[in-house]
Amino acid sequence: MDNAANKAPASAVPTNASVGAPTVANGDDYKFGFTTDVEMEKFGKGLNEDVIRAISKKKNEPAFLLDFRLKAYKKWLTMKEPNWAHVKYPAIDYQDIVYFAQPKQKPTLTGLDEVDPEILKTFEKLGIPLDEQKRLSNVAVDAVFDSVSVATTHKKKLMEHGVIFCSISEAVHEYPELIEEYLGSVVPVADNFYAALNSAVFTDGSFVYIPPDTKCPMELSTYFRINTEESGQFERTLIVCAENSYVSYLEGCTAPKFDTNQLHAAVVELVTLDNAEIKYSTVQNWYSGDPKTGKGGIYNFVTKRGKCLGRKSKISWTQVETGSAITWKYPSCILVGEESVGEFYSVALTNGYMQADTGTKMIHLGKNTKSSIISKGIASDHSSNAYRGLVRIGKNATGSRNFSQCDSMLVGGESSAHTFPYIETGNAASQVEHEASTSKISEDQLFYFQSRGVPREEAISMIVNGFCKDVFNQLPMEFAVEAQKLLALKLENSVG
């Protein structure tokens, strides 16, 4: 750190980052909008090579990882922020962001009793108890607070099955060969502007490795919580599922309400070998800004991609996007292995002044590969909701098939829905089908419910849930229930 002293932004002076006034934005029901008063250690604002070196040094990383970061940073400097998405926002000042923030505590934790009790309380408040007695019995959780993984539950039990589930920082030290082999193998460092930024500055995230012939004995889950106002969150997730194995992974996220926007630029990489399957589910509920003014909220600029490397392997993305001021996210599958399968199931709900541009890419490279896409977009108030999807069937991917269905629903107000499907087929022996629809909840439908005694808001929630059923059916049970509740909560005040 010392050598960075003359570079102003990287001074790494620990500051107490607790924010006094808990909720800045008002007028909505975002119940996760509180902040946690915990002493933070963070770098000063700004980004340069020294900051990256400092992050790497702080985390005591091997040389290959520092090289990875620096290479990404150099690429990033030459790249431009993408502007093709159907979203609008003022230019982001990347020198006004804190790139490293972590709760102040001992560098290595031996047990939960060393975690700041305020943080434990935070997760408990969010419904994610981490202590031994209360933790969820069938779900192992990695809890990430700002940039750092604070606890991972059920590690021992997983280890008995050879399953590795830990923070990516820990994996860098414990399993460097796996990290070196797979990190950046699906999303190259220069893939896109945000992915390059993430590759340069990522601080933590989750790592999962399922050994051959293993069905992971429980659901794995990472819960992300942004707490510090000025920090960006750049987490990195890597899941590798070896031959004949299976894992179901869940991701949840919330953030406090701030007047300012926070950048969340994550990268998720999935790899499946022969006959392996990864099921990845997300319920995203970042703070979406004040619904009346559009002020504040998270910019969710995320790159998620899976590579079906092995024959007959399968990657399935399910996402329920209900938060963030802006969502820019396209969980994708590269179908390399013959007969591999990619799936994308999505519900994106926008209200207030939210903007979502989300969808998927299905890249068919292997023969007889299959993909299916079901996307449900719901827009209300002044929000804008776009589906953007690419289906590309390579020249050699003969006998491949894709089915896409993209439905939009408008719920009153001044909202808009858009669909941008791109289809590229490189051979004639493949089949691509695309269906799309746009509907509006009609006054007659609502009256029908009301005439049976069902209040208007409950009617809307029931109609929207019905619209999303095909996607909710893909979620693990507890998540499906949570997702339905979230949608109902979001729609409560959106009724014109």
Added chain:
Amino acid sequence: MATADYMLEVKDLHATIGEESAITQILKGINLSVKAGEVHAIMGPNGSGKSTLSKVIAGHPDYTVSKGVVLLNGENILELEADERSRKGIFLGFQYPVEIPGVNNAEFLRMAYNQKRKAEGKEEADPLDFEEILDARMKILDMDDRYKERAINEGFSGGEKKRNEILQMAILDPALAILDETDSGLDVDALKIVAGGINRLRGPGKAIVLITHYQRLLDYVQPDVVHVLSGGKIVQTGDKELALEVEKKGYDWLVK
């Protein structure tokens, strides 16, 4: 509540549809009084305002009441939302029930049933309890199990939709049922079943208003009072003989 002489009283009801430059007056001073235990039939030519009357009483937001009141057991209900009116005991059987894709019919029925239970301060029925209630009603209406799995009215034939309306009525057991052309589009066998469902509701504490084009339904559900509605007004009131007369002579002699 028990002090009111009538369950339903409609007094000098005027209603319009549309806004500003495109307002159409549809109801032009309706008076109608229905006692508990009675069945009234409202007949009339197309466009006379029959469906509008039923929707205005049930609280459809597209219509504006420009004059008059609607009392349910002596209480003016015009300020209430449609769902509040329903929970007070009004049921509207639709002429053209709307389709609602993705929403399971049985779940919808349970939700409606529980709204009523809640309003009455009773405990909500869980899915198993409700299934028993539902099965019993479906049996009476000769409906098979498929109805439970399907989305509300989606892909239902005209007759199936009408039967589904009567099923909802049987489950909600309303104090006042207004049935808008529930007989249209039914073959004779289905008509008998639907009429059976209506007759089952009939009783001392209940009132039924049947809106119909034809006298056919009235062969199976005997009305106590028959009204003829024309041009937004009730032009004639009588007993069931009036319905037979209309059947024979049409409406022209009444309208003039």
